[in-house]
Amino acid sequence: MKNRTKGLVVIFLVLGNLVAFAQNITIQGVITAEDDGLPLPGANVVVKDMAIGASANFDGEYTLEVPSGDVTLVFSYQGFSSQEVSVGGQRTINVALKTDVNELDEVVIIGYGSTTKKDLTGSIATIKSEDLESVRSTTADDFVQGRVSGLLLTQTSGQPGGATSVRIRGSSSINASNEPLYVIDGFPVDNNSDNLSAGVAEGPSINALSTLSANDIASIDVLKDASATAIYGSRGANGVIIITTKRGLNGDAQINYDTYLGVSEVIKKLDVLNASQFAFYVNESKYNGSGDPRFYTNPTSFGVGTDWQDEIFRTAITKSHDLSIKGGNQDIKYAVSGSYLDQEGVVIETDFKRYNFRVNLDFKATEKLSIENSLSLNRTNFNTARTETTGGVEVASSAITGAYQFNPLLPVFDPEGNYTKGNFIVQDDGTFVNDVSNIQEQIPNFPSPVAYQKLTESKGKATRILDNLAIKWDVAKNLQLKTTLGVDLNINEQFYFRTEEIDFGNSPGAFAAQAKNTATSYLAESTLNYTNTFNNRHRVNALVGASWQDFTIESLSGNALGFPTENFGSNNLGLGLNPGVSSNIIESRLISYFGRVNYILDNKYIFTATSRVDGSSKFGDGNKYGFFPSGAFAWNVSEEDFLQDSGLYLKLRLGYGIIGNESIAPYSAQSTFKPTYHSFNDNEVVGQLPSTPANSALKWERTEQYNIGLDLGFFNDRLGFTIDGYRKNTEDLLLNLQVPSQTGYIQSVVNAGSVRNEGIELGINAQMFKGKFNWDVNLTGAYNKNKILDLAGLDNIPTGFGILGITNWQLLVEGGEIGAFYGYVSDGIVQLDDDPATTPRFATDTFTPGERKYKDLNGDGVIDADNDRTFIGNPIPEYTFGINNTITWKNWDLNIFMQGVYGNEIANFNRINLENLNGQGNVLLEAFSNRWTPNNPSNTYTRAADGPRNIVFSDHYVEDGSYLRLKSATLGYSIPGKFLSKMKINKLRFYLTGKNLFTLTDYSGVDPEVSFGGQNNNLSAGADFGGYPTSRTFLLGLNVNF
Incomplete structure (x- = not known):
């Protein structure tokens, strides 16, 4: 009888343990930091109100057996806010803890x-x-x-x-x-x-x-x-x-890799004249400046021409x-x-x-x-x-200003397949001069931005x-x-x-x-x-x-x-002529003594x-x-x-x-x-x-x-x-x-x-x-x-x-x-009905409608640098x-x-x-479209001619x-x-x-x-x-x- 009783006790104990084991479930997951997603090795996870818990490994991974039913897990890590998660029917619970640092x-x-x-x-x-x-x-x-x-x-x-x-x-x-x-x-x-x-x-x-x-x-x-x-x-x-x-x-080594591929374009291009507009502009500027006949008989035939901004920007x-x-350890970190x-x-x-x-x-x-x-x-x-x-090392026009001003009538390459270099006027028949000796048909000479x-x-x-x-x-x-x-x-x-x-x-x-x-x-x-x-x-x-x-x-x-x-x-x-060599050494030294005391009560x-x-x-x-x-x-x-x-x-x-x-x-x-x-x-x-x-x-x-x-x-x-x-x-x-x-x-x-x-x-x-x-x-x-x-x-x-x-x-x-x-104060454009006797101008200038005029700040009738300039911006x-x-x-x-x-x-x-608008380099479309003419008395933009005070x-x-x-x-x-x-x-x-x-x-x-x-x-x-x-x-x- 006694042996039978012992056997029943053993059976009940075994069955109890089996039942208890059957009622446990295994939860696993990864504990990371919310701000950077990095694992938190050593982070703790415990069952709330129970002495059951585990710690995360160096990868932030944890495994924990918990009783089945309605239990709550508490995740914690030093320097981070604790977080509670109800298990429910979940078997994998990943948690990202928030940094618990007072901003102060x-x-x-x-x-x-x-x-x-x-x-x-x-x-x-x-x-x-x-x-x-x-x-x-x-x-x-x-x-x-x-x-x-x-x-x-x-x-x-x-x-x-x-x-x-x-x-x-x-x-x-x-x-x-x-x-x-x-x-x-x-x-x-x-x-x-x-x-x-x-x-x-x-x-x-x-x-x-x-x-x-x-x-x-x-x-x-x-x-x-x-x-x-x-x-x-x-x-x-x-x-x-x-x-x-x-x-x-x-902690264990952490490897981070970041890569990107990007494309860039200029934010904005300036709206300058195309080839046909440029030809019209040259005609008018030459005529207004010297009375020469129109240089181009059919400006529209040139079409759009070369957009030098498109050629120089990419x-x-x-x-x-x-x-x-x-990573590292207590002694060495790297x-x-x-x-x-x-x-x-x-x-x-x-x-x-x-x-x-x-x-x-x-x-x-x-x-x-x-x-x-x-x-x-x-x-x-x-x-x-x-x-x-x-x-x-030299003084020359820049590639950037060249992109804005270079002649749009010119192609990128000349007929021989070489880069167009000089800023020359194209002939009326569409050919162009690439010869320094041809001064009369030469615009002030600077290289094409592409060249x-x-x-x-x-x-x-x-x-x-x-x-x-x-x-x-x-x-x-x-x-x-x-x-x-x-x-x-x-x-x-x-x-x-x-x-x-x-x-x-x-x-x-x-x-x-x-x-x-x-x-x-x-x-x-x-x-x-x-x-x-x-x-x-x-x-x-x-x-x-x-x-x-x-x-x-x-x-x-x-x-x-x-x-x-x-x-x-x-x-x-060493192959060149007129070699120039310079060398220099500059030395300085700073010796300092300093101190600071901070006291908080x-x-x-x-x-x-x-x-x-x-x-x-x-x-x-x-x-x-x-x-x-x-x-x-x-x-x-x-x-x-x-x-x-x-x-x-x-x-x-x-x-x-x-x-x-x-x-x-x-x-x-x-x-x-x-x-x-x-x-x-x-x-x-x-x-x-x-x-x-x-x-x-x-x-x-x-x-x-x-x-x-x-x-x-x-x-x-x-x-x-x-x-x-x-x-x-x-x-x-x-x-x-x-x-x-x-x-x-x-x-x-x-x-x-x-x-x-x-x-x-x-x-x-x-x-x-x-x-x-x-x-x-x-x-x-x-x-x-x-x-x-x-x-x-x-x-x-x-x-x-x-x-x-x-x-x-x-x-x-x-x-x-x-x-x-510090500069002059503009006063619009000289108009046809302005009185030459009362219109201020520079001492060497003549009265010319269509030119810019400036305020005579000291009232002497003459514009000069000593008396008629003032502060105009910061x-x-x-x-x-x-x-x-x-x-x-x-x-x-x-x-x-x-x-x-x-x-x-x-x-x-x-x-x-x-x-x-002197008929040389390219200009803004707005300036030419709204230029002063007898029929369009603009008060903003001058006439098309080489003015003395442009x-x-x-x-x-x-x-x-x-x-x-x-x-x-x-x-x-x-x-x-x-x-x-x-x-x-x-x-x-x-x-x-x-x-x-x-x-x-x-x-x-x-x-x-x-x-x-x-x-x-x-x-x-x-x-x-x-x-x-x-x-x-x-x-x-x-x-x-x-």
Whole structure:
């Protein structure tokens, strides 16, 4: 009986276990991060209210047996919000956890360290990695346009890899640089394109930051006020942009591959005359000018002719590949990336190719010693187009202006099959003259844009090596010593070759040039950082440091002409005649000592004090060292008892500081000479001429800046506002002044004058919807007013690059603005019934109906440059703004970004040529169709004839430069995880991006984002003449993560 009882017990136990086992089910899936789709190794999953759970492996995969029935799984991971999922009948449950980071606790990179947003006292804007991933850009600085209030970025050229102009809180200097300091992984780099360029390839400058792959960037922090930038002292006056690249992580290797294919076309072409219209125009212009009979008896027979814009512009292809691997463990973390970019330009024979390789290593040698190294190797190759610049190796018309003005009657190829080169008039029977000697039938001679691009070589290659090694030693508890050693090496080589055909015999044979420029910067820095908290009330962070940075630029160039053969191009200068060789070395050094103390009381009251002493070799004895202090205070009002439970975030910020600017040529304080060549006894001898006089009193520009800020957050930060007001007063301006010729010098750099910038900045962040459908909106807006306060008695300084023989079209005066346009005020067109006695005109001109007339501002009846010119425009926008929309729904994501400017003007020098109806180059269809005639008394456009004052700079050519642009739009779709898990793919996303999709503007030119010659200084801003056009681009790409 007893044995039977035991047997029954065993049977019931077995059956019970079988039943219990039968009631369990197996759940499996993958746990990932919602923001980037990466797996979360070690993430936990438990059955709610039960002691049943499991952890995810390194691929984020988990397997868990749970009781059948209505149970709930809880997924959790450090730094992420927990998520509950009801099992129901599911067997596979994939979960994407959301990051649980309070926006106020986000890390912000500052000079020589980091902090959190809630502990900031200065004005700093951060662009996070997730913001960057929604945008595809070929250059790093393109990310900040319109996304940071108070920052104005202008794409000075549409050339692939072309330079940009960046202004943070306006322009504080007239002749010294206004570009911000760039710091890449702790290394302050030189982004001055002129310093890095070899200088013989034609076209705009190449952007120094174009060597950086956008996919390598983890974050961009923009330091704007003196409290934030004073730690960089003499280089902080124009703001600081800190770029941090991606680093390794603890876990299995993660592989990411991104690729896209794109097509680009010019945004807009100018509407000029076709062949038949051009023939009519030539007839009328010749008849009105000299009374000659009509040259063409049947203009309509020429038809449309050649559209030179179609011939010079093309549909360009862009290809990009980026591959990165990152991973590591507790001791070693690594991030390795390589990329290749092949970008054709929309102008024929132009392109930009970039090869990138980067290795970031983090090594923990001991508990107290760690080593970090950031190494990047970059190579770029580029072919450029001549734009209408002031430099290059020769003076000639550009390919761009040629596309607008070249004779549409001419074909691309002559009857012999060669490129048409000269700009000649076609005969009445359709034949044309290609003979320099036929002067009477020759239009001013410049090459066809196609011939120029095809028969010249203008190329370059650049190599950059940037390495930064940091050694961190925890000397004691809360005390860390960091030593940094780095080098930035830039080698730029450029080559130029022009065939004899393009020169039309003006020089004996072809012309060739080569140049090499090597710029090297060495950096050594040490910092000691102390951090501690006392009594849970007092938090202290103190930093002291020293820095030494050495700069060397070595250049070598040579040129020759008259080659017996053109087969070698620019590769054998020794074959040519009249060789010219030059070499140069420029050195400068910066030695600095700095410190910062940050004290926080009760998480409410924050005090920051910063100072830096910089010693620069550029300045005179007794003025080599400058002291740059700053102080700031912030009050976290929301930490007070009366606001703690309100859901409102409120912080007030006050800041003051003095920062400097030393961005001038290294030997500006010393007497310099330049070579001169003379013939003596039939021998050529070389001498030296004085260039600039010594100025031992030369010292730093000094900018004093005040800042007041307000940070607001509502509804637990779903709606946030950041408002800043500032005033920047810059004194002791570094001015390049022309010196009277009797002194024997050309110019001198002096400290003279002061400038003020003041403005307001606004940033708004809003989570419009949050859940399955997410919609985030970020708006930025800024107002800045620039004013010259004082020029130290040097008032009325004319400036402005020579364009079309026009100089001094800008004027610096006290009370005015930097770069303001200065010219005549147009007063319509001279009409038949105007009184010659009362119509003002230039002293040497006759009264001619159909010519442009100008206002006589001083009323003396004569138009002259001294008395009848005034300010007619300002190239710097008063308002800048941007709006960024990010929408996600299920597996779809959409990003739409718009930006614009308001309150600036553009000097459209293209129109001066294209409205000059002198019967020579092509002109705008609108100008010819609406020209003045006795039967059409236009008050806008002149008659068709060679008028004596057609090339005059006036407000007629100054236009409103305001615009609103749909800068980019990206639509993406991520393949659901359930389809990828079996292939071990964490994320697969396809995307379509459009850039520069449309622009709302009243500007009549190709694009309102202009700068003369692709330059980025204040005295070229807002001038449009023959620039490389901006393109509209569509990209199709994919991103995959393993």
